[in-house]
Amino acid sequence: MSTRLPHATSEEPFEPRVTSYGGRGLFATKSIPAGTLLRTCPAPYASAIYAPFRKEVCAHCFAYAFDAGKNAWNVKNDASPASRFCSEECMQSWAGEHDLSLVTRVEKAVQALAKSSLSVKKPVVVPVIALDGAATEITMQDLDDAWQAAEAMDGKAGALVLDEMEEEIMRFVLSAVLHKHYEDAATAEKDANGTQEGASAAGSRITSDLDASALSQNGHSTHSTTPAGPFAAFLELQDNELQHVRTNPAILPAQIRVWLFLRLAVMGVPGRGGRGSRDSSARGSRGSSARGSKNPSARSSQRSSPTRGSQTSPSRDSKRTFPARTSPERQNLATIPELLPYLSTPTLLRAILARDHANAFGLFDMQEKGESEMLGWAVYVAGSYFNHDCAPNVRKVRRGRALQFVTTRDVAPGEELCISYVDVQDTKASRVAQFAQHWNFVCGCGRCRGEVEGDHVPTNAEGSHVL
């Protein structure tokens, strides 16, 4: 039986409830006709375009050049030389949402560090988890230990050359960090006396946000005590850090390298690019290693919320403190002092990537027929509350960078509103394999329970790569 949660809204014909199988879901509170627009997520909280598509996908609206019969987009903005835009309007909208001087400095620092790393022979060796003795499963303590060891590392000790997957993760983290920074800056501006908030205050805000999220995830808190704002809403997403590393241990060293890279880029290290560097010609991405979990082998499968069948793991956040270990001296020397409070420790990066995994949606081209190309991925916070069902009653529609959720049939009061995370035409065996690999759940939906392999496969493509 489901339990009502306190944050139901009166305008929407549905409300969040705790599901009988664990986690939250959205349930109809009245009859909803087919074709009803349930929710629009205007823009993702954070996103990244896969490196090979960066010239072909608009950095603002994700329009794919090939869909418009072009090989690439050519509208640019000097602040972010690698980004492309489908139109002047998109470029201007993007520029209006960013601090262009900050973005320029971030891009230069990232490029300079990537270039200087190329000339360093010895690669950085990051901590990995080796299970020993009777241990059979990675624990949160193992993760904390590995990250603590990473914090103690000297990031200058070797080359921090990110492979393509790591560079994409780095881009995703940066988009989330910038979003968080803009939110903090806007909040600071609204403060009563209009006094500028220092970096240490920003650091303690990260701390309080994470603490509130930890409390909320442990069920000790209601929305009334949770800080409002996009980042707080993002933190409400299920924390999948431990599950992610358990299913893909290689992701941990990749995440650690990404953090070491960002910390170094933001801190600025003399002789390793950063402060004062004018060089922006270096390429940020090298190598061509597989994208691993970022790019599910089935290109038509989208990454999305894993809440069905999985339990909210007890958060470790409540047990930890989050000092912003940023001395004033360090702050003054930093290449990007504004971002130092967010990246001087791995806390925020861990929180971001813990929610990226299995909550993100694939960004696909808009091709109606045939195989869809996955161009990147994005977290749409409000969209992640739709759980999965292999016979979904809701479909997602991407309109530019907005994501909409529309009912595909009449829905009765009390029914859960679900999308499909996979192509509904996939066989049961294929679906089961995808759930296990990407979302770590066993689907208990009506169709799975009643379906023997080889049975009826729906002919409508409602859940099929609609993103």
Ligand SMILES: [Zn+2]
């Ligand atoms: Zn565009």
Ligand SMILES: [Zn+2]
């Ligand atoms: Zn199912």
